[in-house]
Amino acid sequence: MAKRSNEPFLWSLFSSGGTVAAFLIPVLLFLYCLAFPLGWLEAPSYQRTRALVSHPLARLVLFVVCSLPLFHWAHRFRFTLYDGLQIKHLNEVIIVFCYGGAVVGTVLAGYLLWNLS
Amino acid sequence: MKDRPVYTEYHPRWYRARVSTYWWTRQWKYVKFILRELSSLSVAYFVVLTLLQLRALGGGPISYGAFQEWLKTPLAIALNIISFFFVLFHATTWFNLAPSAMPLRVRGKRLPDWVIIGPNYIAWLATSAVVAWLILRG
Amino acid sequence: MAETIALEVARYRPEQETEPMYEHFEVPFRKDWVVLDALNYIKDKLDGSLSYRWSCRMGVCGSCGMMVNGEPKLTCATFLSHYIPGPVRIEPLRYFPVVRDLVIEMTDFMVKLKSVKPWIIREDQKPLAEGEFLQTPEQLDSYKQFSMCINCLLCYAACPVYGLDQHFIGPAAIALAQRYNMDSRDQGANERLDILSQHEGIWGCTFVGECTKACPKNVDPAGAIQQYKLKATKEWFKDFLMPWRMK
Numbered sequence: 104m105a106k107r108s109n110e111p112f113l114w115s116l117f118s119s120g121g122t123v124a125a126f127l128i129p130v131l132l133f134l135y136c137l138a139f140p141l142g143w144l145e146a147p148s149y150q151r152t153r154a155l156v157s158h159p160l161a162r163l164v165l166f167v168v169c170s171l172p173l174f175h176w177a178h179r180f181r182f183t184l185y186d187g188l189q190i191k192h193l194n195e196v197i198i199v200f201c202y203g204g205a206v207v208g209t210v211l212a213g214y215l216l217w218n219l220s
Numbered sequence: 221m222k223d224r225p226v227y228t229e230y231h232p233r234w235y236r237a238r239v240s241t242y243w244w245t246r247q248w249k250y251v252k253f254i255l256r257e258l259s260s261l262s263v264a265y266f267v268v269l270t271l272l273q274l275r276a277l278g279g280g281p282i283s284y285g286a287f288q289e290w291l292k293t294p295l296a297i298a299l300n301i302i303s304f305f306f307v308l309f310h311a312t313t314w315f316n317l318a319p320s321a322m323p324l325r326v327r328g329k330r331l332p333d334w335v336i337i338g339p340n341y342i343a344w345l346a347t348s349a350v351v352a353w354l355i356l357r358g
Numbered sequence: 359m360a361e362t363i364a365l366e367v368a369r370y371r372p373e374q375e376t377e378p379m380y381e382h383f384e385v386p387f388r389k390d391w392v393v394l395d396a397l398n399y400i401k402d403k404l405d406g407s408l409s410y411r412w413s414c415r416m417g418v419c420g421s422c423g424m425m426v427n428g429e430p431k432l433t434c435a436t437f438l439s440h441y442i443p444g445p446v447r448i449e450p451l452r453y454f455p456v457v458r459d460l461v462i463e464m465t466d467f468m469v470k471l472k473s474v475k476p477w478i479i480r481e482d483q484k485p486l487a488e489g490e491f492l493q494t495p496e497q498l499d500s501y502k503q504f505s506m507c508i509n510c511l512l513c514y515a516a517c518p519v520y521g522l523d524q525h526f527i528g529p530a531a532i533a534l535a536q537r538y539n540m541d542s543r544d545q546g547a548n549e550r551l552d553i554l555s556q557h558e559g560i561w562g563c564t565f566v567g568e569c570t571k572a573c574p575k576n577v578d579p580a581g582a583i584q585q586y587k588l589k590a591t592k593e594w595f596k597d598f599l600m601p602w603r604m605k
């Protein structure tokens with residue numbers, strides 16, 4: 104039996120990351136990056152934000168929101184580089200850059216969220 | 221992941237057009253496709269911003285306040301407006317393509333696309349409302 | 359109503375030129391003419407050396423696929439009136455080697471199609487005496503859409519990944535593999551998984567979706583590919599979590 108590729112696993116990260124990104128990122132971006140800075144809505148205070156984030160469920164959700172969408176980006180950007188710029192011959196570099204970047208982001212997210220208890 | 225070598229058979233009289241690096245600029249449908257793919261950059265940008273914000277939060281009220289001030293700068297606002305549109309573009313194209321990947325069949329007949337797309341949008345609005353409420357309640 | 363319409367037809371005669379060039383023709387404009395009628399007029403009355411494929415002239419054989427103004431179309435199903443006042447640019451199907459004029463070489467597709475084993479695979483042959491396989495209308499519906507493929511290659515001409523990645527199996531072949539996978543009589547899904555789940559087999563697809571738009575028979579190959587990706591992913595996780603499954 105021919106060796107089956109591990110692409111399905113990467114694709115599952117891409118699709119779950121895309122779903123998380125589609126459901127959660129628009130509202131979070133709108134609130135924290137537009138509504139609060141532009142004063143359309145009153146931004147929660149430092150203490151309130153700290154309290155909100157310290158809840159274990161909130162940190163779990165934030166971890167998922169930081170990790171999976173990064174893998175979504177990694178997979179999608181890898182293929183955009185292959186097809187858009189036709190640099191597939193650099194594919195080892197691209198894979199390390201994309202998925203490596205996603206792993207680094209995931210580790211950073213875990214570290215930062217762990218320390219926010 | 222080494223690519224298997226591709227052997228091109230010797231047929232000197234056949235004309236093989238080389239695909240240009242700018243193939244995606246020649247037709248609007250392909251430009252839209254590349255823009256859709258590039259929306260993933262905005263998704264990654266938001267995650268990076270969130271990580272920076274979490275770091276600022278962990279550093280205490282002063283560092284958090286400084287980050288909030290940066291978010292108000294014209295550069296940040298411009299980047300965030302662009303990213304917001306791209307993130308919306310990602311979400312809408314994602315939901316619109318959902319029925320292709322998961323067609324639902326009832327008694328053999330395939331359900332129309334809106335039966336799958338509709339609930340996705342409703343779930344999206346509901347989730348956004350719940351998240352906003354959790355953040356905004358005093 | 360215009361009397362004539364201009365056609366810019368790609369010509370490639372390897373004995374004369376190293377690259378394709380365009381030749382200009384004026385053909386009569388008839389309201390009910392399709393592009394194929396215009397090409398036949400050129401061959402009959404203007405230039406008998408024009409080479410192109412066609413057969414049924416009614417959209418079921420899949421022979422007459424060409425690029426019309428940059429879009430992959432069946433020339434027997436594309437009306438000239440759609441392009442008034444013209445000119446109409448006609449080129450051979452994109453992403454395939456050109457043999458001559460509008461004739462392309464499709465061996466790559468034939469090889470890839472055969473590699474997905476587009477036939478009923480049975481582990482146990484049902485003896486003739488037991489009669490035919492019975493199939494309910496629901497069972498037929500689950501794969502019928504993918505069986506409508508006429509191998510016209512318009513989806514390949516619409517797919518940029520096929521043009522860029524020589525290993526990509528392509529929309530029609532994957533849709534046909536799905537047609538057999540979903541057939542209740544077939545027992546070969548595992549065998550096909552080996553071919554399709556290879557690194558470039560289907561995973562090069564980035565769901566551009568143009569293949570489905572180009573398809574004249576509403577086969578929806580993009581849908582077939584995404585459904586197959588989901589299935590292959592489930593199989594991968596099952597194999598990962600239960601390695602004893604693999605023989």
